[in-house]
Amino acid sequence: MEEQPKGSEKQEKTPEELQKELAEQKQTQGEEPPQTPQEPEEEIKIPDQKRKNRKWWWIGGAVAILCIAVGGTIFALDAMSGSTPQRVMQQYFNHWEKEQYDQMYALTSEETKQSVDKKSFIKRHEDFAKTLKQESASFTMKTPADEKAETIDFSGIYKTKDIGEISFENKGTLVSDEEGWRLQWSPSLIHPDLEEGGQVKVIQTPPGRRGEIKDRKGDPLAANRERVAIGYIPSQVKDRDQTIQALNDAFALDPEKLTKEMVEAEKEDPFQFVTVKTVEGTELKQVKEWEQLPGISVRDNSLRHYPQKDLTAHVTGYIRPITDEQLEKRKKDGYEKGDWIGQSGLELYLEERLRGEPGWRTVIVDADSKEKTVFSQKESTDGEDIQVTIDLSTQRQLYRGIQQDKGGGVALDPATGEVLAMVSAPSYDPNKFIQGMSQAEWQYLSGPDQPLANRAKIPYSPGSTMKSITSAIALETGAITPDTSYNTDEGKWQKNTTWGGYFVTRVDNPGGGVDLAKGMAWSDNIYFARVGLEIGEQRMIEFLKKFGFDEEMDIPLGVSPSQYSNDKKLENEILLADTAYGQGQLLISPLHLATMYTTFANEGSMVKPQIIMEDGKVTPEMWKENIVSVETANKVKDLLEGVVTQEKGSARDLRTDGVWLGAKTGTAELKASKDDENQRQLGWLAWMAGKESPDKQPDIVVAMMVDEVQDRGGSHYIFPAVKQMLKERY
Numbered sequence: 001m002e003e004q005p006k007g008s009e010k011q012e013k014t015p016e017e018l019q020k021e022l023a024e025q026k027q028t029q030g031e032e033p034p035q036t037p038q039e040p041e042e043e044i045k046i047p048d049q050k051r052k053n054r055k056w057w058w059i060g061g062a063v064a065i066l067c068i069a070v071g072g073t074i075f076a077l078d079a080m081s082g083s084t085p086q087r088v089m090q091q092y093f094n095h096w097e098k099e100q101y102d103q104m105y106a107l108t109s110e111e112t113k114q115s116v117d118k119k120s121f122i123k124r125h126e127d128f129a130k131t132l133k134q135e136s137a138s139f140t141m142k143t144p145a146d147e148k149a150e151t152i153d154f155s156g157i158y159k160t161k162d163i164g165e166i167s168f169e170n171k172g173t174l175v176s177d178e179e180g181w182r183l184q185w186s187p188s189l190i191h192p193d194l195e196e197g198g199q200v201k202v203i204q205t206p207p208g209r210r211g212e213i214k215d216r217k218g219d220p221l222a223a224n225r226e227r228v229a230i231g232y233i234p235s236q237v238k239d240r241d242q243t244i245q246a247l248n249d250a251f252a253l254d255p256e257k258l259t260k261e262m263v264e265a266e267k268e269d270p271f272q273f274v275t276v277k278t279v280e281g282t283e284l285k286q287v288k289e290w291e292q293l294p295g296i297s298v299r300d301n302s303l304r305h306y307p308q309k310d311l312t313a314h315v316t317g318y319i320r321p322i323t324d325e326q327l328e329k330r331k332k333d334g335y336e337k338g339d340w341i342g343q344s345g346l347e348l349y350l351e352e353r354l355r356g357e358p359g360w361r362t363v364i365v366d367a368d369s370k371e372k373t374v375f376s377q378k379e380s381t382d383g384e385d386i387q388v389t390i391d392l393s394t395q396r397q398l399y400r401g402i403q404q405d406k407g408g409g410v411a412l413d414p415a416t417g418e419v420l421a422m423v424s425a426p427s428y429d430p431n432k433f434i435q436g437m438s439q440a441e442w443q444y445l446s447g448p449d450q451p452l453a454n455r456a457k458i459p460y461s462p463g464s465t466m467k468s469i470t471s472a473i474a475l476e477t478g479a480i481t482p483d484t485s486y487n488t489d490e491g492k493w494q495k496n497t498t499w500g501g502y503f504v505t506r507v508d509n510p511g512g513g514v515d516l517a518k519g520m521a522w523s524d525n526i527y528f529a530r531v532g533l534e535i536g537e538q539r540m541i542e543f544l545k546k547f548g549f550d551e552e553m554d555i556p557l558g559v560s561p562s563q564y565s566n567d568k569k570l571e572n573e574i575l576l577a578d579t580a581y582g583q584g585q586l587l588i589s590p591l592h593l594a595t596m597y598t599t600f601a602n603e604g605s606m607v608k609p610q611i612i613m614e615d616g617k618v619t620p621e622m623w624k625e626n627i628v629s630v631e632t633a634n635k636v637k638d639l640l641e642g643v644v645t646q647e648k649g650s651a652r653d654l655r656t657d658g659v660w661l662g663a664k665t666g667t668a669e670l671k672a673s674k675d676d677e678n679q680r681q682l683g684w685l686a687w688m689a690g691k692e693s694p695d696k697q698p699d700i701v702v703a704m705m706v707d708e709v710q711d712r713g714g715s716h717y718i719f720p721a722v723k724q725m726l727k728e729r730y
Contacts, residue, residue: 084147085174088181089154092172093139101125109175109182116185128190131200132362133161150174156191163202163360166376168192193364193373201363203235203271204334207356209302211383213316213346215390216418216613220307222316222347227280228287229301233273234266235363235371236295243295250290251277270369273299304340304434308392310427311399314454315390315611317345318430334358343433344452346386346611349556356383387613389418397728398702399423401721407706408455410594412609414601414688414701416620419555419611422591426451457559459587460705463666463715464523465686466582469596470531471520472636473543476628479534482635485513488526495533495573502574504529504581510648520639521646523665525581532580537570540579546627547596547606554623555591555609562588582666594703595623597686600640600662601698604633637662637696640688653719654687656726660696663687667714683709685718691730700729 088107095103101122105113108121116124128134142153151173158166170192173184187194194200213222230251237243244258253276265274278301279287291298304319306312322330322341334357335341341355342348359380364373398409398421411421428451432441445452474480489511492503509522519527532540544564545551553559565585570576578584588596591609599606608623628636640662643649651663666684683706688698702722709717 085181089152108185110177112185135159163378197367203361205359207358208380208382211354211385213386221312223305224302225305227301229275229299230277231275234270246293306430309429313427313430314424317347318433320433354383357381391420394421397725405706408590409704410456410591411702412594414598417607417610422456424455456590459562459589461668462588463582463668463684465664465666465684467528468664470580472628474531475632477539482516485515493526521643521649523650528581529577532577562592590703597701600633600637603630604628658692659730660692661689665715681710683715683717
């Protein structure tokens with residue numbers, strides 16, 4: 001309480017005086033006003049009346065502040081509502097572009113709110129955006145001459161994921177009600193063609209024609225046989241009776257049956273295409289005439305055709321209707337039930353390029369699902385035609401050699417890496433997947449011979465064809481020289497007794513010391529087992545990786561990587577020795593083996609195999625540069641020549657007049673144990689050839705494998721076909 005000076009009389013202060021005193025105290029930042037020093041006397045309380053006056057002053061002040069605040073709020077609300085129709089319209093657009101549909105609803109008229117509740121309003125806009133896969137919306141208002149104009153023109157753009165931009169011109173009407181200017185809303189504000197009861201549909205149309213696959217000369221490997229489907233889409237049929245009559249007149253169909261089918265189709269899916277008749281050949285001339293019939297739609301229904309049948313089946317692969325499992329994964333890419341999709345070969349691995357892009361029609365339909373307006377559409381596009389490096393002449397020659405067996409083969413151009421041929425047997429006719437097949441045909445495809453498997457890209461035990469690679473590694477690392485010799489007369493060998501009962505054996509040879517050239521020509525397992533141990537685990541693995549082991553090949557065929565062991569190690573000496581001459585756990589595909597052999601034709605660099613031509617050509621590219629030196633590469637090429645030219649060379653029977661030839665035979669033994677007599681053998685032949693000339697430059701490198709050649713001469717079983725191929729080629 002305040003102290004009063006002695007002898008002074010208490011006087012009430014007016015509200016004006018109290019307000020002035022409060023202001024002065026505020027100015028002095030809360031300091032007490034100076035007092036005249038007096039002796040303290042008794043404390044005097046402020047009378048109740050004075051407190052009442054102070055109370056009224058505070059109430060008056062609060063009221064004044066509240067009035068200011070309320071006035072400011074009213075002013076702010078007025079500003080938010082907009083003092084003109086233009087401001088309200090612009091604010092509505094701002095909310096729309098941010099997808100703030102609830103705030104848009106707040107700016108609609110009372111009449112709108114009585115006819116459309118907030119939840120329905122928001123859902124209508126959300127459904128519209130979702131159907132279009134809308135990414136953004138933007139609106140531009142056209143400023144009217146009169147800022148009080150109640151009707152305002154504007155333009156809008158919807159940017160969508162699949163069909164691009166949808167642009168339109170529209171107008172909005174505003175009315176003045178208790179809340180100020182408000183928008184008179186109807187569905188046509190979303191798009192001028194959208195009326196009450198209508199909805200927007202985005203309907204996918206099928207992709208265009210599938211791209212064709214052609215060989216290096218343009219001959220078709222996978223083509224399209226022209227065929228057209230005549231039918232209708234229920235939602236586009238304006239007059240059912242008229243359309244049925246037109247179909248009856250054109251194709252003499254049963255009107256009653258057509259009517260029943262059309263009614264059922266309308267109920268099932270009014271946007272589906274219903275095929276009535278499929279035409280091809282000479283009837284195709286009438287397609288343009290049929291397109292003019294009321295309610296009739298025409299669609300390409302071409303049939304995939306593989307003119308080369310089994311010859312190129314494993315290159316092209318085949319297509320089939322999409323499975324439910326595939327559809328689940330591919331639906332986001334525009335695939336639908338009934339679409340055809342690549343299942344193997346280039347049809348599978350080039351699916352994205354071969355398949356055309358589907359089109360889209362954005363339409364407005366009425367309550368009966370009848371199309372009223374097409375306000376945006378994207379035409380479907382055809383797939384891309386693909387030209388491949390396959391040479392059909394070389395393909396036939398290579399296929400002929402294994403056609404009656406189980407096996408695979410690849411021919412490469414060593415300079416460019418072009419895949420000139422890729423064959424696998426047994427093969428199949430991919431046309432059967434299009435035309436349909438009998439039970440017997442299906443049993444053949446799913447039988448133990450596995451004709452669908454492309455053996456040219458599957459890794460197998462390579463046998464002695466590996467010795468060329470081992471020779472290159474040994475020479476490059478200095479593990480041996482060309483003159484390094486071992487005596488293998490005993491016919492079997494083990495490093496020491498720690499190998500137990502395991503011995504490496506060899507085929508018969510003339511005897512005496514064996515150097516690198518003789519070891520290669522005579523295919524001496526003992527020689528190369530010992531060379532493998534000289535190389536050692538670390539250097540062997542290092543160079544095998546340089547040759548592409550454990551690495552996927554960059555070619556659209558899904559080639560399995562080659563391996564040198566199951567655990568990526570060669571710690572066991574027996575395994576290392578076996579690997580060096582092509583057994584052990586070593587697995588190489590014919591494609592990879594042929595690719596590795598190009599190293600000896602390219603001065604130590606390994607070409608990248610390519611099967612796709614761009615603009616009719618291939619740009620050569622090396623997969624692995626300088627794996628070995630030029631000297632080493634040329635030496636191995638000489639060794640391969642010696643296999644053909646030496647007196648006891650294992651490929652001497654392949655000598656052909658006018659042809660330079662280098663080759664390596666191989667017989668891989670597959671058996672449960674070393675002593676198992678029921679062995680299965682794979683016969684291999686890797687070779688390179690060119691016209692006889694001083695530079696000995698090959699123009700083709702081939703790797704071939706035939707399964708189950710035991711009791712048929714091993715790798716020599718392939719010789720007659722290769723000999724014939726050399727004569728025809730050169």
